[in-house]
Each structure stands twice: as C-alpha cells, then as structure tokens.
Amino acid sequence: MLRFILTRASLLIPTFLGVTLLTFLLIRLVPGDPIEVRVGERGISPERLAQFRHELGLDQPLWKQFLDYIGGVLSGDLGTSLVTHNPVLQEFLTLFPATIELAFMAMLFASVVGLPAGIVAAVKRGSWFDHGVMGLSLTGYSMPIFWWGLLLILLFSVNLGWTPVSGRLDLLYYVEPVTGFMLIDTLLVGEYGAFWSALEHLILPTVVLGTIPLAVVARMTRSAMLEVLGEDYIRTARAKGLNSRRVVGLHALRNALIPVVTVIGLQVGTLLGGAILTETIFSWPGVGKWLIESINRRDYPALQGGVLLIASTVMAVNLLVDLLYGVLNPRIRHAR
Amino acid sequence: MTTDVQPVASRPPHPLAETWYHFRQNHGAVLGLVVITAITIVAILADVIAPHSPIAQYRDSILAPPVWHDAGSWRFILGTDDIGRDMLSRLIHGARLSMMIGVIVVTLSLAVGLGLGMVAGFFGGITDVLVMRFMDILLSLPSLLLAVVVAAILGPGLFNAMLAVSVVVVPHYARLTRAAVMAEMSKDYVIASRVAGAGPLRLMLVVVLPNCAAPLIVQATLGFSTAILDAAALGFLGLGAQPPTPEWGTMLASSLQFLQRAPWVVTWPGVAILVTVLAFNLLGDGLRDALDPKLKR
Amino acid sequence: MPLLDIQNLSVAFSTRAGTFRAVDGIDLQVDEGEVVGIVGESGSGKSVTSLAVMGLIPSAGTVIADRMSFAGTDLRTLSRSQRRRITGKDVAMVFQEPMTSLNPCFTVGFQIGESLKVHEGLSGRALRHRTIELLEQVGIPAPESRLSAFPHQLSGGMNQRVMIAIAIACNPRLLIADEPTTALDVTIQKQILDLLVGLQRDRGMALILITHDMGVVAETAHRVVVMYAGQVAETRSATELFERPRHPYTGALLDALPERALGRRRLPTIPGVVPGIADRPQGCLFNPRCPRAQDRCRAERPALLADDAGRARCFYPLNSQSEVTA
Ligand SMILES: Nc1ncnc2c1ncn2[C@@H]1O[C@H](COP(=O)(O)OP(=O)(O)O)[C@@H](O)[C@H]1O
Ligand SMILES: [Mg+2]
Numbered sequence: 001m002l003r004f005i006l007t008r009a010s011l012l013i014p015t016f017l018g019v020t021l022l023t024f025l026l027i028r029l030v031p032g033d034p035i036e037v038r039v040g041e042r043g044i045s046p047e048r049l050a051q052f053r054h055e056l057g058l059d060q061p062l063w064k065q066f067l068d069y070i071g072g073v074l075s076g077d078l079g080t081s082l083v084t085h086n087p088v089l090q091e092f093l094t095l096f097p098a099t100i101e102l103a104f105m106a107m108l109f110a111s112v113v114g115l116p117a118g119i120v121a122a123v124k125r126g127s128w129f130d131h132g133v134m135g136l137s138l139t140g141y142s143m144p145i146f147w148w149g150l151l152l153i154l155l156f157s158v159n160l161g162w163t164p165v166s167g168r169l170d171l172l173y174y175v176e177p178v179t180g181f182m183l184i185d186t187l188l189v190g191e192y193g194a195f196w197s198a199l200e201h202l203i204l205p206t207v208v209l210g211t212i213p214l215a216v217v218a219r220m221t222r223s224a225m226l227e228v229l230g231e232d233y234i235r236t237a238r239a240k241g242l243n244s245r246r247v248v249g250l251h252a253l254r255n256a257l258i259p260v261v262t263v264i265g266l267q268v269g270t271l272l273g274g275a276i277l278t279e280t281i282f283s284w285p286g287v288g289k290w291l292i293e294s295i296n297r298r299d300y301p302a303l304q305g306g307v308l309l310i311a312s313t314v315m316a317v318n319l320l321v322d323l324l325y326g327v328l329n330p331r332i333r334h335a336r
Numbered sequence: 337m338t339t340d341v342q343p344v345a346s347r348p349p350h351p352l353a354e355t356w357y358h359f360r361q362n363h364g365a366v367l368g369l370v371v372i373t374a375i376t377i378v379a380i381l382a383d384v385i386a387p388h389s390p391i392a393q394y395r396d397s398i399l400a401p402p403v404w405h406d407a408g409s410w411r412f413i414l415g416t417d418d419i420g421r422d423m424l425s426r427l428i429h430g431a432r433l434s435m436m437i438g439v440i441v442v443t444l445s446l447a448v449g450l451g452l453g454m455v456a457g458f459f460g461g462i463t464d465v466l467v468m469r470f471m472d473i474l475l476s477l478p479s480l481l482l483a484v485v486v487a488a489i490l491g492p493g494l495f496n497a498m499l500a501v502s503v504v505v506v507p508h509y510a511r512l513t514r515a516a517v518m519a520e521m522s523k524d525y526v527i528a529s530r531v532a533g534a535g536p537l538r539l540m541l542v543v544v545l546p547n548c549a550a551p552l553i554v555q556a557t558l559g560f561s562t563a564i565l566d567a568a569a570l571g572f573l574g575l576g577a578q579p580p581t582p583e584w585g586t587m588l589a590s591s592l593q594f595l596q597r598a599p600w601v602v603t604w605p606g607v608a609i610l611v612t613v614l615a616f617n618l619l620g621d622g623l624r625d626a627l628d629p630k631l632k633r
Numbered sequence: 634m635p636l637l638d639i640q641n642l643s644v645a646f647s648t649r650a651g652t653f654r655a656v657d658g659i660d661l662q663v664d665e666g667e668v669v670g671i672v673g674e675s676g677s678g679k680s681v682t683s684l685a686v687m688g689l690i691p692s693a694g695t696v697i698a699d700r701m702s703f704a705g706t707d708l709r710t711l712s713r714s715q716r717r718r719i720t721g722k723d724v725a726m727v728f729q730e731p732m733t734s735l736n737p738c739f740t741v742g743f744q745i746g747e748s749l750k751v752h753e754g755l756s757g758r759a760l761r762h763r764t765i766e767l768l769e770q771v772g773i774p775a776p777e778s779r780l781s782a783f784p785h786q787l788s789g790g791m792n793q794r795v796m797i798a799i800a801i802a803c804n805p806r807l808l809i810a811d812e813p814t815t816a817l818d819v820t821i822q823k824q825i826l827d828l829l830v831g832l833q834r835d836r837g838m839a840l841i842l843i844t845h846d847m848g849v850v851a852e853t854a855h856r857v858v859v860m861y862a863g864q865v866a867e868t869r870s871a872t873e874l875f876e877r878p879r880h881p882y883t884g885a886l887l888d889a890l891p892e893r894a895l896g897r898r899r900l901p902t903i904p905g906v907v908p909g910i911a912d913r914p915q916g917c918l919f920n921p922r923c924p925r926a927q928d929r930c931r932a933e934r935p936a937l938l939a940d941d942a943g944r945a946r947c948f949y950p951l952n953s954q955s956e957v958t959a
Contacts, residue, residue, distance in 0.1 A: 018473035029489045138364075138621070142614040144565055146572045147588055147606030150595060158596050232733040238689050239728075240748045240799065241721030243714070254738045273478030277569060281592070291481075292573055295488045307485055311477050318476070330738055330783045 004332070008322050012315055017070075019315075023308045024069050027300050078305035083297050088305030092287060096309075097180025098168060099286030102278065103271045105202055106210035111264060114214045118221025118260075122229060123248055133218055140215030145274055149208040149281040156204060163204050166283035170197040209278040213267040220263040224256035231255070258328045265321025269314045358626035365622020371615035379432040386425035387413070390582040394420040399598045415600045418590070423600065426582035427608050433583050434564045434612060437498055441563035442556050445502040449509025450552070454540050456510065457517030468514065471507035479504045483566050487575040494567075494583065497576035501566045505559055512555055516548025550627040557620035561613040568609050584609050635662040636839050637686065637724075637807055640700035644681050646693055653910040655681040655694075657863040660937075663807065668833060668840045670854030670871065672847060672886065676907040678863040679843045680729075683809045686841075687726050688716050704806065722752040725800035727829075729812040731792035735784035741768075741795050742780030748802040767798040772828060790821035794828070801832060807839045808832075815844075826853065847886050851875055859883050862908050862918040869943030877952040879945035881923050917948070925949055 044052070053059050057068055072078070078088040114137075121133040157165045168182050169175065173194040175185050183202075186195040228234065229252050237251040275288035283289070287306060294302040326332045359365055378385060388394075394416060401408045402415040402423075414423040456467040474482065486500035520526055521544070529543050568585025570576035577583035579590075587605040594601045644656040656678040663669050671679050685696050688708070701708045703719060711719075728734045735744060746764045749755040755763055761780070768776030771794040784792055793813060800808055810829055814822035830853050833840040842853060850857055850871065857874045859867040859882065867880040878884045885903045887893060905922040908914060917935050920926040929948055937944045 014469055015472050015476055018469060019476060022473065026485065026489065031489075031491060135364075138617055139610070139614060142561060142565070142610060142617050144568055144572075144585070144606055144609040144613070146569060146585070147602070147609060150588065150592060150602050151606065153592075154595050154599055154602060232728060232730055233736040235684075235689060236728065236734045236796070236799070237736065239687055239721055239726045240751065241717040241719070242747070242751060243717060246751075251736055251739075255736070258738075269476075269478040271478075273480030276480055276484060277572070280573065291484070295484070295575070303485070303488065307477070307481065310481060314478060315476050328738075331785050 004326055005323055008319060012319060016312065016315060019308060019311045020070055020073060021066065023304050023311075024066055026307065027304050030300055073308065078308065079301035081294075081302045082299045083294075083302070088302050089309075091290070091302065092306055092309050094177075094180070095285060095287045095290050097177075098182070098284060099272070099275050099279070099288060101181045101183065102202065102205055102209060102284060102286060103268070103275060105206040106271055106274075107213060107264065107267065109206050109210035110213035110217050110267070114217030115221050115260070118218040119225055119248065119253065119256075121218070121222045122225030123244075125226060130222075133222065137215040137218040140211045141219070143211050143215075145208050145211055146277045146281055148211060149204070149278060152204050152208060153281070164197075164201050168198060168201050168285060169194060170201075173197060205278050205282045205284055208281070209271060209274050212270060212274060213264070216267055216270075217260065217264055221256065221260050224259045225252060228252045228255045258325065261328060262321055262325050265317060265324065268317040272310055272314060355626045359622055362622040362625060364618045365626070368615040368618030368622065371611065372619060375431050375612055375615070376435060378428055379435040382428045382432045386422075386428040388422035388425040390426045390429040391421065391580045394422070396420070399594065399601070401598070402600050414604055415598065417587070417601050418594055418598070421580075423604055426587060427584070427604055429582045430584045430587065430605065430608060431612070433494070433577065433581065434567075434609075437494075437501075437567045438560040438563045438616075440498050441502045441505070441567070442559045444498070445505045445559065446509050446552070446556055448502070449506045450513050452506070453510040453513025453515075454517055454544075457514040457521065458536060458540060464514070467510065471510050474503070474507045479562075480566065480569060483570060484573065484575060487570050492575050492578060494571075494577035494581060497567050497570040498563075500570065500575075501563050504566065505562055508555060508559075509552065512551050513548065516551060517544055520544045520547050554620055554624040554627060557616060557623055561616035561620070564609065564616070565613050634705065636665045636667075636704055637661065637663040638700055638702045639686070639698060642682065642685060642696070642698040642701065644678075644685050644690055645695050645697075647695075648693075648910065650910060655863055656685065659860075659863075659865055660868075661858065661865075663839050663841060665806065666833075666837045666839055667856065668830070668842060668854050670850035670857045671841060671843045671860060672845060672850055672857060673860035673866075674845055674903075674907050676862075676909060677860045679860055680811055681863075682860070683726060683811050683841065683843060686809065687724060688720055718752075721748055722803040723805055724807045724809070725803070725805040726809040726811065727793070727796050727800050727813045730816050731789050731796050732784070732816070734796055735792055737784055740781050740783055741787070742782075745795065745798050745802060748799055752803045763802075767802055768795075770801070770832070771795070771798045772824075773798075788821075789817050790825065793817060793821075793825055797825075797828065797832070801836070801838075804836065805838060807841070809841045809843070811843045812845070813842075814849075847890050848892070851890075859886070862913070864918065864946060865937060865944075866919065866947075867943065867945040869945075873943060879940070879943070879950035879952060880919075880947050881925050881951060882919050883945075884951050917946070 057065055060068070076089055078092075080087055081091055084091065117133050117137075121130040124130050153165055156163045164170070169186075173186075173191060175182070175189060175191060175194055178185050178188055182198040183195065186192075186198050225248075229248075233255075234247060234252055237247045242251075272288070275284075275286060276292060277288070278284065279286045279289035280292055287310065291303060291306045291310075294300075294306065394400075394412075397412060397416050398420045399418055400412045400416040400420075403410055403413050405415075408415065412422050412424070414427065416422055417426070452467050452471070456464040477485075483497075483500045483504050486503050487497055490496035490499060517540075526539065526543055529539060534543065567576055568583070568588075571583045571585030571587075572589050574589055577586045579586060584605040588602065591602045591605075639659065639661040642656060642659045642661070643654055645652045645654045647653075659678075659682060661669075661682070671682070673679055681690070681694075684690050685698075686701075686703075686708075690696050698709065703724060706719070708716065708719075735741070742761075742764055745767055746755070746760050749760055749763055764780065765776045768779055773779055773791060773794050779787075784795070787795070797813075808829075813829060814825050817825060826849060829840065829842070832838075842850070844850060854871045857867075857869060857871050858865055859874075859880060861882050866882045867874070867878070869879070874883065875887065878887055882903075885901070888901045889903070903922055908918060908921075914921050914931075916929075916931040916933055917923070917926070920930040923930065927949065933948075935946050935948050937946045938950075
C-alpha cells in the first residue's frame with residue numbers, strides 16, 4: 001500500500017514542475033515590461049531599473065531564475081501582491097477557506113442529489129424518471145452557470161426575497177475568523193443567528209456551483225450502475241434470494257462507487273474553475289473572485305501564485321482520489 | 337448439405353446507413369440537429385433577419401420591455417437593453433458570433449490536437465512522453481482557470497478568447513488521437529501497408545486517420561458546446577469579446593444591475609447559450625451512441 | 634410427485650428484431666435425489682431454462698408455462714418475496730464463469746455467509762463456524778485463512794468451489810449446475826465434477842447438470858434431456874440414450890465423443906450452428922444440419938413422440954424398428 005502511494009505521488013513530480021514552469025513563464029509572457037509588471041510602476045529611471053533588475057534576479061540566466069523561483073515556491077515564498085504588498089501565500093490562505101466551504105457544500109449537494117437520482121434512473125431504466133433525470137442532467141451539464149446564478153438571484157432573492165443576494169454573512173454579524181469556515185466559526189462562538197445567516201448565504205452559490213457536478217455525478221452513477229447491474233455477480237446475488245434493496249444497494253452500489261467516487265473527485269477541478277464565476281456573481285470573498293480582481297488590477301504576482309496554488313490543490317486532490325480508488329477497489333489494494 | 341432451405345442472408349447495411357439508422361432512433365439527437373440547423377440558418381442570415389442593427393442605440397426606448405408586456409411594442413420584440421439596443425437583433429447577431437467561435441475553436445484545437453496526438457502516437461519514445469506530459473500539465477489546471485489565465489496573458493478580446501479556449505481543449509483531441517493511432521498501428525492492415533512501403537504521412541492521413549474518425553467526430557461536436565460555453569464565460573468575466581460586440585456572454589456581463597428593473601436583459605442571452613450548448617451536447621451524445629460499436633447490438 | 638415439475642415452459646425475449654423464443658415449450662421433471670443431465674450446443678437454451686427455474690429471467694423476457702411447481706408449490710403464483718424464500722435456499726445454482734460470478738468487492742467469507750444470514754438468520758460465531766465448515770466441505774484447504782480472501786486472489790477452480798459452497802449453504806433440495814466446468818482447466822474439471830456428484834450423493838439432493846459434454850453426462854446422470862434450439866430434442870434414461878439414441882442430433886453428439894471414435898482418423902463434427910433469432914428454419918429445427926432430412930422434415934415440425942423408453946422429436950428416428958430390420 002505504501003509503495004502504491006509513493007509511486008502515485010512520484011508520478012506527480014514532473015507535472016508539478018511543469019505547472020511551476022508554466023506559472024514562471026506566465027509573468028514573462030504578459031504584455032509590457034517584466035519589471036514594470038513586477039514592480040507595478042511606469043516610467044522608471046534607468047538606474048532604478050538596473051537596481052530592480054538586480055534585486056529581482058532578472059540579470060541572472062533564465063534557468064537560474066527558474067531554480068530560484070522553485071526554491072522560493074518550495075519554501076512558501078510566492079512573491080508579494082503589487083496592490084496590497086502582502087505575501088501572495090498569506091492572501092491566498094486567508095481567502096481559500098471561503099472557496100473550500102463553498103466547493104465542499106456544492107460537492108455535497110451534487111452527491112446527495114446525484115447519487116440517488118443516478119441509482120434510481122439505472123434501476124428503472126427507460127422509465128419516465130430515467131428520461132427525466134437524463135434530460136435534466138444534460139441540461140445542467142450545458143448550463144452557463146453565470147447566467148443560472150443571475151436567474152436564481154432574480155427568482156429567489158429579488159422576486160421572492162427568500163435568500164440574500166451576495167456575501168457570506170449578514171452585516172448584522174461579525175465573527176472573528178478562526179478556521180475561516182463560516183459555518184464552523186459561527187458555531188464556535190455560539191452565534192446561532194449568524195450560523196443561519198451563513199447557511200442562507202450559502203444556498204444559492206451552492207446550487208449554482210453544484211449544478212454541473214450534479215449533472216456529471218447523476219449521469220456517471222447511472223451508467224456505472226447500468227454496467228454493474230449487468231455483471232454476473234449481480235445474477236449470483238439474485239440467485240441467493242437477496243431482495244432488490246440488498247442487490248442494488250450493497251452488491252451493485254459497492255462496485256459502481258469505484259468509478260463514481262473517481263468522477264466526483266475529478267470534479268474538484270471543475271469546481272475550482274466554476275468558483276471563479278460563482279464567486280464573481282455572488283461577491284463571495286474567495287480565491288476565484290480574488291483571481292479575477294488580480295487580473296483586472298494587473299496584479300500578476302498574485303495571479304501567478306494563485307494559479308500555482310490552485311493547480312497544486314487540484315493535483316493533491318487527484319492524488320487523494322487515486323489513493324481512494326485503490327482503497328475502494330480490492331483488486332488494486334491487494335495486488336501482489 | 338441442404339443449401340436450398342437456407343433463409344436469404346440479409347446483406348449488412350452500409351456503415352453510414354447503419355449509423356444514420358441508430359442516430360434517428362435517438363429523438364434527443366435529432367432535436368439537437370434540428371436546433372443547430374436552425375441556429376446556423378439564423379447565423380448566416382443574421383443581416384437579413386435581424387430587425388435592427390445590433391449596435392444601433394435607440395435613446396428614446398431604453399430598457400423597453402418585450403412585446404408581451406403591457407408597455408411592450410412590436411418594434412422591439414424582445415425589448416431593449418440599457419442603452420436602447422434591440423435585444424432580438426443582438427441575439428441574432430450573437431448566434432453568428434457563437435457559431436463562428438465554435439467553428440474556429442474546434443478547427444484550431446482539432447488541428448493542433450490531431451497533430452500532437454499523431455506525432456506522439458506515431459513516433460513514441462521521448463517525443464510521446466514530452467508531448468503527453470505537456471498535455472497532462474494543461475489538464476491538471478481547471479479548464480476555466482486555464483482559459484482565464486491565457487486570456488489574461490493575451491489580453492481581452494474575442495479572438496484571444498477563442499485562442500484561450502482552444503488551448504484548453506487541445507489535450508482532449510491529442511489524447512484521443514494518440515490512443516487511436518497507437519491502437520491502429522498494431523493492426524494487421526497498417527503493418528501491411530507499411531510493408532507495402534507507405535510513407536509515415538500517407539499512412540497517417542490515408543490509413544490510420546479514417547479509422548479513428550468516429551471518436552474525434554464525437555469529441556469535436558461536444559467541443560462546440562465547450563467552446564461556446566467557455567467563450568461566453570470569458571465574455572461575462574470581461575476577458576472575452578468587448579462591448580459593443582453582441583456576444584451572448586458579454587451581453588450578460590453588465591446585466592446584473594438591471595436584474596430587478598429589466599429581467600429580459602438577463603433572461604434571453606442565457607437562454608440562447610443554454611439552448612445552443614444543449615443542442616450540441618444532444619447531438620454529440622447521439623453521435624457517440626450511433627458511432628460507438630461497443631454500444632451497438 | 635416430482636420435486637420439480639415443468640410443463641410447456643416458454644421464455645420469450647423482446648428484441649429489436651421482434652420477439653425471440655429462446656425456450657420453446659419445454660417439459661422437465663426432476664425427482665428428489667435424481668441427477669438429470671441437460672445437453673446441447675451453446676445457444677440451445679439451457680441457461681435460459683435454468684434461469685427461468687430460478688426466477689432470474691431479466692425483465693426483457695417473459696416466462697409462460699402450463700405448470701411450474703417445486704415441491705408442490707406453484708412457482709407461477711408466488712409473490713416476489715415468497716419466491717425469494719425458495720431461490721437460494723431450496724433451489725440453488727452454480728454458474729459457468731466462476732471468475733466473474735463472485736462479487737470482486739466482498740470477501741469470500743462474506744459472500745458465503747450472506748446466504749446463511751439471509752435465509753437462516755445465522756450471525757456471529759455460528760455464522761463463521763458454518764462458513765468454515767462449508768469451505769471444508771467443498772475442499773478448500775486452510776478454510777479459516779480463506780474467509781478474508783477476495784475472489785481475485787483465488788484461482789478459477791477455487792472460486793468455483795466457493796460458488797458451490799454458496800449454493801449448498803442452505804441445504805438446497807435442488808442444485809442447478811450450469812456448465813460448472815466449462816471455464817476451467819481440464820485438470821480441474823474432473824475435481825469439480827467429482828465434488829458436485831459427491832455432494833449430491835451425500836446430501837441426497839437433486840441435481841440438474843447442464844453441459845455440452847456428453848462424456849460428463851454419461852458418467853453422472855440418471856436421465857438426460859437433449860436440447861436443441863430452445864426445444865427438447867430427446868429425453869431418455871442415460872443408459873438407454875447411450876445405447877440407442879433416437880434423435881439424429883443425439884446420435885451426432887454421441888459420435889463426437891472421442892471414446893466412440895476409436896480407429897477413426899478425425900472426430901466427426903456437426904456442420905453448421907444452432908439457429909439463432911433470425912434464421913429459424915421451416916419444419917424441423919434441425920433439418921438444415923441433419924443428414925437424414927427428407928421433404929417432410931423441411932415442411933412440418935415434428936412433435937415430441939413418445940416410445941417405450943423416452944421421447945424424441947423426429948419423424949425418422951435412429952434405431953427404430955424398421956432401421957434395425959433394414
Ligand atoms: N436476455 C436475453 N435477451 C435476448 N436473448 C437472450 C437473452 N438471454 C439469452 N438469449 C438468447 O437465448 C438463446 C439461448 O441462450 P442460452 O440459454 O444462454 O443458451 P445455452 O445456455 O444453451 O448456451 C441464445 O440464442 C441467446 O442469444
Ligand atoms: Mg449457457
């Protein structure tokens with residue numbers, strides 16, 4: 001098992017280096033003078049330019065600069081924001097919990113609705129329910145979520161007034177961040193009103209961000225279940241005289257979960273991409289909105305660091321999913 | 337043996353006819369095809385159909401409601417936006433932009449992906465490793481994030497947005513092509529044509545490519561929906577087509593503030609995106625089922 | 634009264650090309666403690682028949698029968714939950730493919746114990762004890778350590794033993810073994826057959842042994858049903874069948890046995906294949922492949938004709954009186 005983990009993890013090293021190289025080149029590719037981009041000033045005098053060039057190590061050969069960059073990355077130095085002058089890593093870590101909270105809720109929503117829908121659709125293959133699930137999930141999969149968010153705001157916030165329009169918490173409340181997760185922090189200080197407010201603020205963003213993963217999970221669960229239900233061992237389970245609940249819910253589901261969990265895990269990338277749109281619509285103070293703002297403010301070090309961190313997160317999650325796949329699949333777990 | 341009683345063996349139908357037969361069974365796919373045809377016609381005839389210019393501003397009717405509202409009129413069937421432009425005309429011209437985005441992105445990414453995949457699959461070894469590693473790296477970034485980054489580097493604009501989206505989808509085509517090429521390369525007929533002296537390029541284009549066309553056609557169809565969706569998202573974020581271009585996503589970018597006063601400004605561009613993307617996804621799904629021999633009975 | 638009594642059983646599948654009768658008017662009786670062999674090439678409907686007995690025909694198929702009773706209970710009228718109480722307990726089945734018939738995600742111990750838990754309410758130590766006992770009975774060495782093994786860690790033969798352990802877990806009165814050795818190595822085949830026959834003898838259960846190997850039937854079965862294209866071609870006691878087959882198809886199957894082909898250079902084979910969904914011939918279903926076919930065979934479909942020792946579906950049977958004198 002340990003060897004399995006180490007093999008999988010080592011496979012990621014070249015990819016990680018590649019992503020680092022990409023982000024390293026990123027700041028060199030943006031239009032404009034690299035020093036002006038880096039320092040955020042225009043019309044610098046030649047002496048100061050040479051000084052900056054030296055300070056930033058730009059007079060070094062490119063490979064040396066890249067090594068320095070990797071060294072910085074590995075020791076947690078991702079540069080400083082041109083706008084706030086805070087370390088990029090620190091800014092990212094302050095905002096990341098908001099994104100994780102939202103992404104987690106969206107994934108939960110997608111799984112809690114998508115798994116049962118896919119299972120029932122597979123069992124009742126060809127029924128109106130099956131057609132309904134397939135039609136809705138294809139619609140969800142085709143959804144421009146930025147528009148979907150606007151539509152839900154129009155209906156539930158503007159017309160019905162049920163849910164707040166934006167932000168994470170009502171202005172009435174202030175909760176000192178401890179974990180950064182609003183649902184946990186409000187409970188830690190025992191502010192139940194704030195907890196409800198945080199929950200209310202999460203509803204629409206969760207639905208919007210969870211729509212595409214929901215569609216993917218439902219479709220994937222259905223097709224995995226259909227495949228498994230045709231397997232010989234399902235016939236064996238029926239031949240034992242087990243009831244459908246046990247045949248479907250235990251024998252079939254346990255096998256179908258292997259690909260489904262993989263797909264759920266791979267949706268994390270989609271989620272972090274979708275967070276850019278969702279957070280922008282709902283003014284959700286997470287890393288997605290921050291990235292777009294960084295682009296608009298030409299804060300390239302922040303963009304560079306943010307991209308690298310998000311890519312690393314996705315890679316880490318994919319590694320976890322890979323390991324989980326091994327845990328779920330006895331054929332891999334007990335491979336000799 | 338008694339051959340006279342053998343029932344007449346039915347000749348197997350032509351593969352294309354068979355594909356069409358399977359495809360027709362799938363009502364969703366047929367619907368998708370019909371919708372796409374309709375949108376294409378609208379896109380081509382945009383100048384003729386659209387009642388107004390997409391960028392003409394009618395200052396006297398700002399945020400005019402659609403015709404079925406009490407205050408609506410037949411002059412602006414779907415209403416006008418915040419500077420008095422006719423929504424319907426903008427949507428019609430937007431169809432032209434979206435189809436164009438689809439065609440360009442798919443052509444571009446397919447060409448590059450096909451080339452990379454063939455090179456990787458055909459030459460193997462270190463070339464293969466390098467190309468596919470690079471594809472892995474692109475795939476390890478969330479697709480929208482990658483598109484956003486590329487668009488940020490290139491600067492905002494419709495063409496740059498198309499480039500950005502193309503970059504994002506190249507790995508899919510490259511992987512598919514490489515897998516297909518590797519699978520075909522080991523087959524007897526390829527080995528036979530190699531022995532017969534077919535050059536690598538000829539081998540690729542004439543022998544191998546037609547045999548891996550099916551998955552690529554499906555992927556390209558689905559690629560239209562990705563292209564339209566992602567380009568619209570970039571437009572919405574202000575990184576794609578710039579105003580006054582009537583691109584559907586761009587039209588939504590500034591609409592949040594009119595949500596309450598003029599919901600039609602928000603509704604129609606989104607409906608247009610959804611319907612178009614859904615149609616391509618339906619068509620792609622239908623093609624996959626019709627072309628995939630594994631699912632055929 | 635036979636333990637299993639089936640009359641005029643038909644199983645039809647609705648497919649795109651129309652309805653297809655995979656089993657077409659079959660009679661089958663099995664007495665308590667009897668071994669009945671069902672033989673026929675693949676595609677002749679043996680598996681579908683046994684699945685119908687188990688109540689496992691998928692929903693695309695319809696099962697019709699004039700009579701279908703087990704130990705006096707009419708299987709046709711039972712509710713699904715009543716039926717489940719018989720399936721897996723009183724009637725059990727062993728399938729052809731041991732490697733795919735066991736669930737890859739659960740241990741061998743769990744899969745054997747599940748039947749005991751569901752049908753007999755065993756749990757805890759009693760369950761474990763009984764499971765180990767079963768593994769012993771099917772000849773699995775070191776049974777205690779095998780409890781936690783997954784199917785992919787065992788060989789095909791071992792997995793088939795596990796399948797047999799599952800089937801006999803609740804002491805069934807009828808065991809259906811559907812080509813239990815076809816997927817196994819030749820060396821293992823005999824062991825598994827011996828195990829099955831031994832278990833049948835020790836427990837006095839009835840056994841339906843499905844195979845396309847006439848040799849296996851010769852060694853084990855009391856009575857033989859020869860199936861062809863969804864119908865019974867011939868049914869007869871085993872000794873009778875091997876001495877005096879009536880149906881030309883049976884004759885051809887017997888001629889294909891290596892031990893009967895002594896002195897011949899090549900084993901005779903039956904040309905052609907079992908007609909499938911699209912190519913059912915007119916008249917006798919076997920006529921395109923039958924060396925004795927006449928005009929009548931191509932026009933009319935013969936009924937299952939009774940004689941003193943069994944029945945055969947043929948107008949011009951082998952070993953008939955006229956032939957003997959001729
Ligand atoms: N679920 C099904 N749907 C349609 N046809 C089936 C199905 N199951 C079996 N058949 C058909 O029934 C016929 C008999 O199959 P089977 O009983 O498996 O033959 P055997 O076990 O004798 O080899 C075959 O032609 C097979 O194609
Ligand atoms: Mg069979």
